[in-house]
Amino acid sequence: MIVRLCGVTKRFGERVAVDELDLEIAPGICFGLLGPNGAGKTTTLRMIYGATEPTGGRVEVFGIDIAANPRAVRARLGVTLQDNVMIDPLDPVENLKVFGRYHLLREPELGRRIEYLVDFLELGSHAGVPVRNLSGGFKRRLAIAMSLMNDPELLILDEPTTGLDPAVRLALWAKIRDLRAAGKTVLLTTHYMDEAQRLCDRVAVMAGGRILADGHPEELIARHLARQAIEVDCNGDGERRIRAVLPPETRHLRAGGRLILYVDDASAVTPQLDGAAVDDGCGRTIRPTNLEDLFLHLTGASLEGGA
Numbered sequence: 001m002i003v004r005l006c007g008v009t010k011r012f013g014e015r016v017a018v019d020e021l022d023l024e025i026a027p028g029i030c031f032g033l034l035g036p037n038g039a040g041k042t043t044t045l046r047m048i049y050g051a052t053e054p055t056g057g058r059v060e061v062f063g064i065d066i067a068a069n070p071r072a073v074r075a076r077l078g079v080t081l082q083d084n085v086m087i088d089p090l091d092p093v094e095n096l097k098v099f100g101r102y103h104l105l106r107e108p109e110l111g112r113r114i115e116y117l118v119d120f121l122e123l124g125s126h127a128g129v130p131v132r133n134l135s136g137g138f139k140r141r142l143a144i145a146m147s148l149m150n151d152p153e154l155l156i157l158d159e160p161t162t163g164l165d166p167a168v169r170l171a172l173w174a175k176i177r178d179l180r181a182a183g184k185t186v187l188l189t190t191h192y193m194d195e196a197q198r199l200c201d202r203v204a205v206m207a208g209g210r211i212l213a214d215g216h217p218e219e220l221i222a223r224h225l226a227r228q229a230i231e232v233d234c235n236g237d238g239e240r241r242i243r244a245v246l247p248p249e250t251r252h253l254r255a256g257g258r259l260i261l262y263v264d265d266a267s268a269v270t271p272q273l274d275g276a277a278v279d280d281g282c283g284r285t286i287r288p289t290n291l292e293d294l295f296l297h298l299t300g301a302s303l304e305g306g307a
Ligand SMILES: Nc1ncnc2c1ncn2[C@@H]1O[C@H](COP(=O)(O)OP(=O)(O)OP(=O)(O)O)[C@@H](O)[C@H]1O
Pocket: 012, 015, 016, 017, 035, 036, 037, 038, 039, 040, 041, 042, 043, 044, 082, 307
C-alpha cells in the first residue's frame, strides 16, 4: 500500500475533525476523497503529507511511519494545496526555480525539469508573466507543476479544479490521467462528482471525520442505490401515492420539488408510476444513477455541520 491510515484521529480542541479513520490506498490508482465542507478531507491529506500531526493512530506512506521519518516521505510526494501557494511578483519559471531549489535540484537538472513541466502543463505562453497577473486556471496548472518538481511517486491534490472553467478542467483531467498512466498514485479531493466518477478508480465518501463508504464508484452505486434514477416532479401528496405503489425498499431522495427514485430497471416500474397518476409521464427523467446521487444519499442533502 502507498498510504495506510490505522485508527487516525485529529482533534482541534473539542472538535473531532478526523475520527478513527482507517484507509488504504494501493499504488498506481487515482483515489478520490469526497465529502461535504468540513468533512475532514483536507485534515486527512495534511496528516498524510506530514503537515499536521494526528492526535492518535498511525499514518504510513510508502511503508514509512511519517511521524518517525517525515523527510523521507516528503521527498517522494508532491502536494497541491486547496489554496495556491506561490510567490506573486515572480513569474511561473521563477516560481518553479524556487521550488526546485527547495527540493535541492541543481543546474542542469533543474533547468531540464522546469522545461519538462512548462511543456507538460502548457505554461509556455505566460512563462514570463508575474503570477499575480495570471488567471485562476493558469495558476492552478502552475501549482500542479510545482508539486511535480521532485517527480513524486504520490501526488496529492486538494480540490485541483475548484473554480476552473470546463475547458481547463478537461485539460487538467487529461494531465491527471497521464500521470496515473505513468505509474503515479494520485490522491485527490473534489466537490465535483462527475470529476470523481471520470477520474477515480476508487473513492471514499467522508462526513464528520469518518468514511461512510469506500470502493469503485460503479460498485458503490450498485451497493447503496440502484442502476437507474427516475426523477419525477411531485409534491408531498404525489410522493406518498408513488411510494404506495412501489416496493417499500425502493430507495428515494427528495431534491426540492423533485422526487428521485432508484431502481434497477426503470421500464419495469413505469406501469405503477403511470397508475399512481401523479404526473402525465412527460416530465419524467430516466438516467443512470451517478456518484452525485450516492453522495447525497450517504451524506444527506442538508447544510448541517458544514462549519
Ligand atoms: N487548524 C484548525 N483549527 C481548528 N479547527 C480546524 C482546523 N482545521 C480544520 N478544522 C476543522 O476541522 C473540520 C474539518 O476541516 P477540513 O478542512 O479537513 O474539512 P474539508 O473536508 O477539507 O472541508 P472543505 O470541503 O470545505 O475543504 C472542520 O470542522 C474545520 O472547521
